[in-house]
Amino acid sequence: MGALEDLSTPLLDDFAIPTNTDIGATRLPETTADDSCAYLCGNSLGPLSKQSEKLINDELKVWRTRAVEGHFSHPHGREWLNIADTVTPLLAEIVGAKEKEVACMSTLTANLHLMLSAFYKPTPDRYKILCEAKAFPSDQYAFASQAVLHGYDPTDAIIELAPRTGEFTLRESDIIDLITKQGNSIALVIFSGVQYYTGQWFPMQAITKAAKEQGCICGWDLAHAVGNVPMALHEWDVDFAVWCSYKYLNSGPGGIAGLFIHEKWNNTRPPQYAGWWGHDPSTRFSMPPLFNAIPGAQGYQQSNPSVLNIVSLLGSLQAFKRVGSMDLLRKRSESLTLHLEGELEKSKFYVPVHEVSARYPSATNDKNRDGQNSQPQRFGFAVITPSDPESRGAQLSLLFLPTGSGAMGKVFDRLLEEGVVGDKREPDVIRLTIAPLYNTMGDIDRAAHGLERALEELNTST
Ligand SMILES: Cc1ncc(COP(=O)(O)O)c(C=O)c1O
Numbered sequence: 001m002g003a004l005e006d007l008s009t010p011l012l013d014d015f016a017i018p019t020n021t022d023i024g025a026t027r028l029p030e031t032t033a034d035d036s037c038a039y040l041c042g043n044s045l046g047p048l049s050k051q052s053e054k055l056i057n058d059e060l061k062v063w064r065t066r067a068v069e070g071h072f073s074h075p076h077g078r079e080w081l082n083i084a085d086t087v088t089p090l091l092a093e094i095v096g097a098k099e100k101e102v103a104c105m106s107t108l109t110a111n112l113h114l115m116l117s118a119f120y121k122p123t124p125d126r127y128k129i130l131c132e133a134k135a136f137p138s139d140q141y142a143f144a145s146q147a148v149l150h151g152y153d154p155t156d157a158i159i160e161l162a163p164r165t166g167e168f169t170l171r172e173s174d175i176i177d178l179i180t181k182q183g184n185s186i187a188l189v190i191f192s193g194v195q196y197y198t199g200q201w202f203p204m205q206a207i208t209k210a211a212k213e214q215g216c217i218c219g220w221d222l223a224h225a226v227g228n229v230p231m232a233l234h235e236w237d238v239d240f241a242v243w244c245s246y247k248y249l250n251s252g253p254g255g256i257a258g259l260f261i262h263e264k265w266n267n268t269r270p271p272q273y274a275g276w277w278g279h280d281p282s283t284r285f286s287m288p289p290l291f292n293a294i295p296g297a298q299g300y301q302q303s304n305p306s307v308l309n310i311v312s313l314l315g316s317l318q319a320f321k322r323v324g325s326m327d328l329l330r331k332r333s334e335s336l337t338l339h340l341e342g343e344l345e346k347s348k349f350y351v352p353v354h355e356v357s358a359r360y361p362s363a364t365n366d367k368n369r370d371g372q373n374s375q376p377q378r379f380g381f382a383v384i385t386p387s388d389p390e391s392r393g394a395q396l397s398l399l400f401l402p403t404g405s406g407a408m409g410k411v412f413d414r415l416l417e418e419g420v421v422g423d424k425r426e427p428d429v430i431r432l433t434i435a436p437l438y439n440t441m442g443d444i445d446r447a448a449h450g451l452e453r454a455l456e457e458l459n460t461s462t
């Protein structure tokens, strides 16, 4: 099996990256029109894997030529009845789980609700849900609606832990202290593995351990962690986890999601929302009236999965497999992200994150935007993602200053004109992600130089 050992990009050819022309880059020489853009947005939607494209086309052909027979007989040995079996072992490796602890199914938010319905069992003494403040909105809605479903007021039932004043990310000690002090009233501790906005990789093992010591259930939303950072869900004794696959796993827009349930729950957490795909496959097609669940995560499957979605995921997972392990991929990821960070720190407009509060006092106070101050301030940026590589994945989140000044939007547009695709989170953040499967040092240089030119222009034109 091949392994990425240096900063070359052996898998670059595996992915179709949009060209500068495709994304409408207008400020580049004509000669680069057909070159790949610098696609730094794998945290939102991974690019198309060429193998996925091939596999989808293969399946379309099977559908065209065999129709329903494709379920039972398949020219490439991927009978649709068992199509999920092509991806579960690969997913299990990526999240550090046993195969039977993983199911590839449905969508992230739906899976989150399924897991909450199975694991959030509040009692009058222990009914709280602990999560990070400003979790991805879908998660906030899911937590709140589940609290309401059980008769609790979300403002009381949900504890949202926010960074300290003047800080942007959570300190491990603050998370652990809170769990230790309030754990006996907490039913569920659920964080995102990697935070979508800040890029912080939470100390998953330590949080899980602290939660377990207090008798809490511990679950994880791994949307931004899966395929990004190495994990050992089984060994860490995580109770459940959910993820989508269209970010670092490159399965395509709306791709099929996944979930993990620790095997220790096999006998005590039967699926409550049963469907035929969670039924024992050996008798599924005898159509028995009584549900007999597959032990473990796969018993939670409800419907027959989308074959096109699964093979789309499979194409990309084969690229992960060729790399060899998440640890190897992570090595490359760490050095590329360090390099991006280093380039950003060289900028004239770089503001160290610990100076943000002092230099832009309103940046950590949403009510009073710096952009409305009477004194015009220089446009700049800080990196709010933790600088410790152990506390982050591939993404760096740049906070544009002064906050509320509109600088972020202008820089974002300018980067796009130069063929650099990041993503913006209003009002002030651009996320840049160096995905180790397909991004290059050249992408980093383009982003850093584009950013410098954009801020130079912004500061001289006002
Ligand atoms: C952390 C997190 N949770 C939930 C979602 C929602 O996912 P979906 O629309 O696939 O349910 C996303 C991404 O969209 C996310 O990043």
Ligand SMILES: Nc1ccccc1C(=O)C[C@H](N)C(=O)O
Pocket (backbone or CB within 6 Å): 043, 044, 136, 196, 223, 254
């Ligand atoms: N599925 C999408 C469709 C359209 C636009 C964004 C998304 C995202 O996934 C957003 C992502 N979860 C984020 O971290 O912001």
